[in-house]
Amino acid sequence: MNETVKTIYVDYDGVLAYFLKESSLEEVAMPGYTLKVPMVDTVCDAVSMLLADDSIKGYDIRVLSAAMNDSAKNDKRTMLTRRFGKEFADRAVFVKYGDSKAPFAKGGNILIDDFSYNLHQWEAFGGVGVKVYNDINGNHGTWHGYSVHSQAGSVVIYRMLKGILMALESKAA
Numbered sequence: 001m002n003e004t005v006k007t008i009y010v011d012y013d014g015v016l017a018y019f020l021k022e023s024s025l026e027e028v029a030m031p032g033y034t035l036k037v038p039m040v041d042t043v044c045d046a047v048s049m050l051l052a053d054d055s056i057k058g059y060d061i062r063v064l065s066a067a068m069n070d071s072a073k074n075d076k077r078t079m080l081t082r083r084f085g086k087e088f089a090d091r092a093v094f095v096k097y098g099d100s101k102a103p104f105a106k107g108g109n110i111l112i113d114d115f116s117y118n119l120h121q122w123e124a125f126g127g128v129g130v131k132v133y134n135d136i137n138g139n140h141g142t143w144h145g146y147s148v149h150s151q152a153g154s155v156v157i158y159r160m161l162k163g164i165l166m167a168l169e170s171k172a173a
Contacts, residue, residue, distance in 0.1 A: 005058055005059065005060055006058075006059055006060070006107065006108055006109050006110065007059070007060040007061075007062060007104070007109045007110070008050070008059050008060070008061045008062075008109070008110045008112065008165075009062060009063070009064035009093070009101070009104060009109060009110065009111045009112065010047055010061065010062070010063050010064070010112045011063075011064060011065055011111070011112060011113040011114060011115070011118070011132075012063055012065035012076055012080075012092075013065065013066070013114075014113075014114035014115065014132070014134055014136075014137065015040065015043055015112060015113060015114050015132045015134075015150070016039060016040060016043055016044055016047070016063070016080075016083075017034070017037045017038065017039050017040060017079065018037055018038050018039075018040060018134075019114065019134070019136065020037060021136055025068070028068055028072070029068040029069055029071070029072065030071075031071040031075070032071075032075065033072070033075065034072055034075035034076050034078075034079060035075050035078060035079065037079075039079065039083055040134070040150050041154065042150055042151070042152065042153060042154045042157055043132065043150050043154075043157060044083055044084075044154075045154035045157075045158075046148075046154045046155075046157035046158040046161060047061065047084070048084065049154070049155075049158040050158060050161060050162065051084070051088070053162065056162065056165060059110075059165070062088070062091045062092060062093060063076075063080060063088075063089075063091075063092035063093065064092075064093045064094075064095070064101055064104055064111065065092065065093075065094055065095075066094070066095050066096070066097045066098070066099065066101070067094040067095070067096070067097060068097045072097075073094045076092065076094070077089045077090070077092060080092055100118075100121055101113075101118055101121070101122060102118075102121040102122050102124065102125040102127070103125065104127075105122045105123070105125035105126050105127025106125065106126060106127070107126070108126060108127060108128060108168075108172075109127045109128070110127065110128045110129075110130060110165075110168075111127055111128070111129050111130065112130045112132060112148075112161070113129065113130075113131070113132065114131065114132045114133070114134055114137050114150075115137070116131065116137075116140075116142045116143040119131055119143060119145065120142070120143075123145070128145075128146070128168060129143075129145050129146065130145070130146040130147065130148065130161070130164060131143045131145065131146065131147040131148075132147070132148055132149070132150055133147060133148070133149045133150065134149075134150045134151070135150075135151070146164045148160045148161060
């Protein structure tokens with residue numbers, strides 16, 4: 001599908017795992033917090049399907065997530081290992097909480113994220129954003145680009161993401 005390797009970065013909080021808006025920053029920073037937060041099965045299953053899809057092997061799929069501290073990084077890696085395996089978890093990239101993910105957008109890389117602010121920054125740096133709507137975001141209508149909804153079935157999310165990749169390939173051709 002793709003001769004030039006691009007990276008598809010997938011956010012963790014609010015995308016692969018639920019974002020618990022009632023949790024304080026102090027709670028989120030505590031060791032073990034992330035281990036108690038359930039994964040979003042529909043999105044995780046869709047990402048697994050993308051990872052297994054031979055027609056998109058030209059893409060490097062990995063997690064790009066903000067982490068409050070080393071404990072949060074380790075807990076996220078543990079959860080990623082449980083869900084996707086150690087090799088995938090070891091390739092996860094973490095930025096310090098509050099730092100921008102946008103520098104990773106170079107060359108048209110793709111970010112799948114639930115936070116429009118991150119997606120707007122990402123696109124300003126030359127990347128392509130894909131919004132994941134969940135039950136707590138999308139209330140202000142600031143995102144007008146590609147999107148999927150975490151409450152759709154995993155096959156629907158997978159097909160939508162693959163369709164977005166194919167549309168991007170067609171634009172580039």
